[in-house]
Amino acid sequence: MVEPRSISVSPDRWLTDSRVYNLIWMGRWLERADNIARVVNTFARMSVEGGTDLPTLQRSLMNAAAIRGIPIDDEEQSLTMLLRDHGASSIYHSLHTARSNATHVGTVELIRAITETVLILERDSAMPGSPLEALLLTNEILERLENVYKIIDDSWFHQEALSEEEVYRRFVQQ
Numbered sequence: 001m002v003e004p005r006s007i008s009v010s011p012d013r014w015l016t017d018s019r020v021y022n023l024i025w026m027g028r029w030l031e032r033a034d035n036i037a038r039v040v041n042t043f044a045r046m047s048v049e050g051g052t053d054l055p056t057l058q059r060s061l062m063n064a065a066a067i068r069g070i071p072i073d074d075e076e077q078s079l080t081m082l083l084r085d086h087g088a089s090s091i092y093h094s095l096h097t098a099r100s101n102a103t104h105v106g107t108v109e110l111i112r113a114i115t116e117t118v119l120i121l122e123r124d125s126a127m128p129g130s131p132l133e134a135l136l137l138t139n140e141i142l143e144r145l146e147n148v149y150k151i152i153d154d155s156w157f158h159q160e161a162l163s164e165e166e167v168y169r170r171f172v173q174q
Contacts, residue, residue, distance in 0.1 A: 030094070037091050117148065
Protein backbone atom coordinates (compact mmCIF):
# COMPACT_ATOMS: atom_id res chain seq x y z
CA MET A 1 0.00 0.00 0.00
CA VAL A 2 1.24 3.49 -0.89
CA GLU A 3 1.56 6.07 1.83
CA PRO A 4 -0.92 8.88 1.25
CA ARG A 5 1.79 11.54 1.27
CA SER A 6 4.14 9.97 -1.27
CA ILE A 7 4.11 8.76 -4.85
CA SER A 8 6.34 6.00 -6.17
CA VAL A 9 8.26 6.95 -9.29
CA SER A 10 10.19 3.69 -9.25
CA PRO A 11 10.89 1.08 -6.58
CA ASP A 12 13.85 3.07 -5.24
CA ARG A 13 12.61 6.64 -5.85
CA TRP A 14 9.74 8.32 -4.05
CA LEU A 15 8.28 11.77 -4.48
CA THR A 16 7.11 13.23 -1.23
CA ASP A 17 4.31 15.77 -1.10
CA SER A 18 6.84 18.59 -0.66
CA ARG A 19 8.77 17.51 -3.76
CA VAL A 20 5.55 17.32 -5.77
CA TYR A 21 4.62 20.77 -4.46
CA ASN A 22 7.98 22.18 -5.59
CA LEU A 23 7.69 20.52 -9.01
CA ILE A 24 4.23 21.97 -9.56
CA TRP A 25 5.25 25.48 -8.51
CA MET A 26 8.48 25.35 -10.48
CA GLY A 27 6.41 24.55 -13.56
CA ARG A 28 3.91 27.29 -12.85
CA TRP A 29 6.62 29.93 -12.37
CA LEU A 30 8.44 28.83 -15.53
CA GLU A 31 5.16 29.00 -17.43
CA ARG A 32 4.49 32.50 -16.10
CA ALA A 33 7.98 33.69 -17.09
CA ASP A 34 7.52 32.18 -20.54
CA ASN A 35 4.09 33.79 -20.94
CA ILE A 36 5.30 37.26 -19.95
CA ALA A 37 8.38 36.95 -22.18
CA ARG A 38 6.18 35.96 -25.15
CA VAL A 39 3.82 38.89 -24.57
CA VAL A 40 6.70 41.38 -24.41
CA ASN A 41 8.34 39.69 -27.40
CA THR A 42 5.17 39.86 -29.49
CA PHE A 43 4.56 43.54 -28.78
CA ALA A 44 8.25 44.36 -29.33
CA ARG A 45 8.17 42.53 -32.67
CA MET A 46 5.03 44.42 -33.70
CA SER A 47 6.71 47.69 -32.70
CA VAL A 48 9.85 46.90 -34.69
CA GLU A 49 7.85 45.82 -37.74
CA GLY A 50 5.57 48.85 -37.47
CA GLY A 51 8.43 51.25 -36.88
CA THR A 52 6.97 52.59 -33.63
CA ASP A 53 8.96 54.03 -30.75
CA LEU A 54 9.54 52.93 -27.17
CA PRO A 55 6.66 54.97 -25.64
CA THR A 56 4.21 53.24 -28.01
CA LEU A 57 5.58 49.84 -26.98
CA GLN A 58 5.30 50.79 -23.31
CA ARG A 59 1.70 51.93 -23.75
CA SER A 60 0.84 48.64 -25.48
CA LEU A 61 2.53 46.63 -22.73
CA MET A 62 0.68 48.54 -20.02
CA ASN A 63 -2.63 47.65 -21.71
CA ALA A 64 -1.57 44.01 -22.16
CA ALA A 65 -0.55 43.84 -18.49
CA ALA A 66 -3.88 45.31 -17.38
CA ILE A 67 -5.78 42.68 -19.40
CA ARG A 68 -3.79 39.97 -17.57
CA GLY A 69 -4.46 41.55 -14.17
CA ILE A 70 -0.95 42.91 -13.66
CA PRO A 71 -1.21 46.38 -12.13
CA ILE A 72 1.29 48.87 -13.54
CA ASP A 73 0.76 52.49 -12.57
CA ASP A 74 3.37 54.24 -14.73
CA GLU A 75 3.24 53.67 -18.48
CA GLU A 76 6.90 54.62 -18.87
CA GLN A 77 7.87 51.81 -16.49
CA SER A 78 5.74 49.05 -18.05
CA LEU A 79 8.60 47.37 -19.93
CA THR A 80 10.95 47.50 -16.97
CA MET A 81 8.20 46.29 -14.63
CA LEU A 82 7.36 43.27 -16.82
CA LEU A 83 11.00 42.38 -17.34
CA ARG A 84 12.47 42.86 -13.88
CA ASP A 85 10.84 45.15 -11.36
CA HIS A 86 7.27 43.97 -10.75
CA GLY A 87 7.13 42.07 -7.48
CA ALA A 88 5.05 39.10 -8.56
CA SER A 89 4.55 39.45 -12.29
CA SER A 90 7.92 40.05 -13.87
CA ILE A 91 10.00 37.59 -15.84
CA TYR A 92 12.80 38.08 -13.32
CA HIS A 93 10.66 37.32 -10.28
CA SER A 94 9.06 34.31 -11.96
CA LEU A 95 12.42 32.82 -12.92
CA HIS A 96 13.92 33.59 -9.52
CA THR A 97 11.04 31.78 -7.80
CA ALA A 98 11.19 28.85 -10.25
CA ARG A 99 14.89 28.52 -9.47
CA SER A 100 14.11 28.46 -5.76
CA ASN A 101 11.64 25.61 -6.31
CA ALA A 102 14.13 23.83 -8.60
CA THR A 103 16.74 23.75 -5.83
CA HIS A 104 14.48 21.27 -3.99
CA VAL A 105 13.76 18.94 -6.91
CA GLY A 106 15.88 19.78 -9.94
CA THR A 107 19.20 18.65 -11.27
CA VAL A 108 22.29 20.82 -11.14
CA GLU A 109 21.96 21.37 -14.91
CA LEU A 110 18.39 22.63 -14.49
CA ILE A 111 19.30 25.02 -11.69
CA ARG A 112 22.26 26.28 -13.73
CA ALA A 113 20.08 26.84 -16.83
CA ILE A 114 17.48 28.81 -14.87
CA THR A 115 20.26 30.81 -13.19
CA GLU A 116 21.77 31.70 -16.57
CA THR A 117 18.37 33.03 -17.64
CA VAL A 118 18.04 35.05 -14.42
CA LEU A 119 21.51 36.52 -14.96
CA ILE A 120 20.44 37.90 -18.35
CA LEU A 121 18.02 40.19 -16.53
CA GLU A 122 20.58 41.13 -13.86
CA ARG A 123 23.07 42.56 -16.35
CA ASP A 124 23.53 46.31 -16.13
CA SER A 125 22.65 46.69 -19.81
CA ALA A 126 19.61 44.41 -19.60
CA MET A 127 16.92 47.08 -19.63
CA PRO A 128 16.17 47.90 -23.26
CA GLY A 129 16.04 51.43 -24.58
CA SER A 130 14.22 50.60 -27.80
CA PRO A 131 11.70 48.09 -29.17
CA LEU A 132 14.52 46.34 -31.04
CA GLU A 133 16.52 45.91 -27.83
CA ALA A 134 13.38 44.56 -26.10
CA LEU A 135 12.89 42.10 -28.96
CA LEU A 136 16.50 40.92 -28.80
CA LEU A 137 16.39 40.56 -25.01
CA THR A 138 13.16 38.55 -25.00
CA ASN A 139 14.46 36.40 -27.87
CA GLU A 140 17.48 35.57 -25.71
CA ILE A 141 15.28 34.81 -22.70
CA LEU A 142 12.98 32.57 -24.76
CA GLU A 143 15.99 30.70 -26.18
CA ARG A 144 17.28 30.09 -22.66
CA LEU A 145 13.84 28.92 -21.54
CA GLU A 146 13.81 26.42 -24.43
CA ASN A 147 17.07 25.06 -23.02
CA VAL A 148 15.45 24.82 -19.57
CA TYR A 149 12.54 22.84 -21.05
CA LYS A 150 14.94 20.54 -22.88
CA ILE A 151 16.77 19.81 -19.64
CA ILE A 152 13.45 19.04 -17.93
CA ASP A 153 12.46 16.71 -20.78
CA ASP A 154 15.82 14.95 -20.74
CA SER A 155 15.88 14.65 -16.94
CA TRP A 156 12.35 13.47 -16.27
CA PHE A 157 10.70 12.31 -19.45
CA HIS A 158 13.48 10.42 -21.27
CA GLN A 159 12.80 11.00 -24.95
CA GLU A 160 14.39 7.74 -26.12
CA ALA A 161 12.14 4.79 -26.92
CA LEU A 162 12.03 1.99 -24.38
CA SER A 163 13.20 -1.48 -25.35
CA GLU A 164 10.69 -4.33 -25.34
CA GLU A 165 12.41 -5.76 -22.28
CA GLU A 166 12.07 -2.45 -20.39
CA VAL A 167 8.39 -2.14 -21.34
CA TYR A 168 7.79 -5.70 -20.11
CA ARG A 169 9.76 -5.08 -16.89
CA ARG A 170 7.69 -1.98 -16.13
CA PHE A 171 4.46 -3.80 -16.94
CA VAL A 172 5.35 -6.64 -14.56
CA GLN A 173 6.21 -4.15 -11.79
CA GLN A 174 2.76 -2.61 -12.00
